[in-house]
Amino acid sequence: MNAISINGITKSFGDKKVLDDIKLDIKKGEILGLLGPSGAGKTTLIKILTGQLSAESGKSVINGTDSQKLSGKDYSGFGIMMDNFGVYERLSCFENLKIFARIYGIKNDRINEALESVGLSGDKKTPASNLSKGMKSRLRLARVFMINPDILFLDEPTSGLDPATADEIQKLIQNEKEKGKTIFLTTHTMTEAEKLCDNVALLSDGRIVEYGNPKEICRRYNHQKKLKIHLTDGTEKEIPHDENSAEIISELIKSGRAETIHTTEPDLETVFMELTGKELTA
Amino acid sequence: MKNITAVFLKQVKETFRNKAILIHFVMFPVLVIIMENAIKLENMPEHFFVKLFAIMFVGMAPLICMSSIISEEKENNTLRVLMMSNVKPFEYLIGVGTYVWIMCIIGAVVFAVCGGYSGKDFCVFMLVMSVGILLSALTGAVIGIFSKNQMSATSVSVPVTMVFSFLPMLSMFNESIEKIARVTYSQQMSLLINGIGNTDISVENIAVIGVNFLIAVVLFWGVYKKKGLE
Numbered sequence: 001m002n003a004i005s006i007n008g009i010t011k012s013f014g015d016k017k018v019l020d021d022i023k024l025d026i027k028k029g030e031i032l033g034l035l036g037p038s039g040a041g042k043t044t045l046i047k048i049l050t051g052q053l054s055a056e057s058g059k060s061v062i063n064g065t066d067s068q069k070l071s072g073k074d075y076s077g078f079g080i081m082m083d084n085f086g087v088y089e090r091l092s093c094f095e096n097l098k099i100f101a102r103i104y105g106i107k108n109d110r111i112n113e114a115l116e117s118v119g120l121s122g123d124k125k126t127p128a129s130n131l132s133k134g135m136k137s138r139l140r141l142a143r144v145f146m147i148n149p150d151i152l153f154l155d156e157p158t159s160g161l162d163p164a165t166a167d168e169i170q171k172l173i174q175n176e177k178e179k180g181k182t183i184f185l186t187t188h189t190m191t192e193a194e195k196l197c198d199n200v201a202l203l204s205d206g207r208i209v210e211y212g213n214p215k216e217i218c219r220r221y222n223h224q225k226k227l228k229i230h231l232t233d234g235t236e237k238e239i240p241h242d243e244n245s246a247e248i249i250s251e252l253i254k255s256g257r258a259e260t261i262h263t264t265e266p267d268l269e270t271v272f273m274e275l276t277g278k279e280l281t282a
Numbered sequence: 283m284k285n286i287t288a289v290f291l292k293q294v295k296e297t298f299r300n301k302a303i304l305i306h307f308v309m310f311p312v313l314v315i316i317m318e319n320a321i322k323l324e325n326m327p328e329h330f331f332v333k334l335f336a337i338m339f340v341g342m343a344p345l346i347c348m349s350s351i352i353s354e355e356k357e358n359n360t361l362r363v364l365m366m367s368n369v370k371p372f373e374y375l376i377g378v379g380t381y382v383w384i385m386c387i388i389g390a391v392v393f394a395v396c397g398g399y400s401g402k403d404f405c406v407f408m409l410v411m412s413v414g415i416l417l418s419a420l421t422g423a424v425i426g427i428f429s430k431n432q433m434s435a436t437s438v439s440v441p442v443t444m445v446f447s448f449l450p451m452l453s454m455f456n457e458s459i460e461k462i463a464r465v466t467y468s469q470q471m472s473l474l475i476n477g478i479g480n481t482d483i484s485v486e487n488i489a490v491i492g493v494n495f496l497i498a499v500v501l502f503w504g505v506y507k508k509k510g511l512e
Contacts, residue, residue: 050366052362052366072368072370073368075366075367075368076368080366084359085359085360085362085363086358086359086360086363087360088292088296088360089358090296090299090300091292091295091296091299095295099288099289099291099292100288100367102284102287102288102291103284103285103288103364103367103368103369104367105284127299143363
């Protein structure tokens with residue numbers, strides 16, 4: 001059974017069509033990455049899926065419920081972390097979570113566990129105003145993890161963070177996946193998508209231009225089909241990726257001249273560029 | 283009920299950390315204690331400062347606090363998080379409204395004690411203050427819902443509070459202003475408080491406060507229907 005089904009979602013703001021006939025299915029326990037540059041419609045789609053916006057046409061179903069008819073009970077089944085969601089600056093990390101623990105009927109132990117899971121247990125008494133941007137992101141994640149939802153909607157969770165903090169957050173997301181959670185992730189960082197996602201959908205101008213497993217997509221667009229061999233003398237050698245090259249590779253390895261051998265399939269950035277003529281990080 | 287409690291307790295936690303709000307709750311009660319004890323002039327009406335500042339307090343504190351709390355939550359997108367966590371708009375408004383009302387009632391008790399009210403007079407004073415606080419809080423909620431952020435809430439709430447807080451005081455010195463001010467609930471409250479122990483509640487008092495209340499409810503409903511809480 002699909003955790004999320006999106007069928008023909010279309011949305012316009014004024015004359016601009018932001019989403020155009022979006023169709024996606026996300027299985028339980030899957031991480032789907034919605035990749036696209038800023039303004040591609042990623043956040044709009046999350047807002048529609050979580051009932052914050054209504055679609056012009058089409059239907060989306062979350063955990064078996066039409067997303068436009070989500071009730072309070074349904075909301076407790078999924079957690080939403082959006083980049084612009086605020087925290088209570090004057091309250092401590094613990095107090096921030098306590099508000100939502102009261103709403104969801106969660107015990108204090110679970111608050112401590114959630115803070116521990118995002119590495120903020122040492123800052124439980126620190127006011128949110130004293131947290132760095134990365135720590136605030138972790139606090140927002142803790143708020144989502146605390147309610148232990150089946151489905152997580154994460155909108156650009158590592159946006160604007162330094163690589164080390166982004167890496168920490170990616171590990172947290174990976175941990176949630178290992179617990180069997182379904183994760184709908186939007187990002188414009190291709191490495192994040194490659195690292196975390198089972199499947200990615202490339203979104204450009206409101207349309208999905210490609211969908212699939214990140215590695216499969218890259219293989220699909222591997223037009224060059226070459227092998228790149230880095231030699232011990234510092235030079236690089238490119239040879240066709242076919243049976244005729246076997247002897248060359250064998251010779252280089254035997255002579256000890258081959259240092260590394262790589263295939264030359266493109267990354268998601270290059271695929272996106274090929275499909276849309278635009279950069280993913282634009 | 284648990285959602286209302288969560289919102290209410292959140293506000294309680296923030297009380298001593300949100301200086302901008304706290305100052306409105308304590309400023310007039312502290313001022314009245316100081317003025318009542320420090321200034322004694324001949325021919326000055328009894329408990330002059332209690333009667334003057336009580337109206338200013340009611341016209342200002344609930345209105346500014348309510349609009350400021352709501353607009354800040356909108357600006358910081360914490361209100362959206364609450365709404366996405368199954369807190370209904372009415373639960374949020376009741377939670378914040380109850381908090382503001384209780385904090386102002388504590389202030390009203392300070393006024394009552396300073397004014398030396400007891401027995402029936404104490405009850406009448408507290409009743410008038412309670413109704414006034416409710417009306418001002420409702421007006422503050424209208425402004426909070428209407429405004430996108432704290433800045434725009436302040437630019438609307440300041441002139442509104444000036445009207446409700448200062449008209450009763452200006453009415454003491456100008457008859458024309460007094461005639462206009464009679465249509466506001468704060469002027470009627472001023473008349474009621476000044477008449478405690480001497481005159482009874484009149485039909486005019488009840489009618490004007492009732493109409494003011496009705497207008498505030500209609501405004502609240504209209505703005506809420508149009509803008510919602512987000």
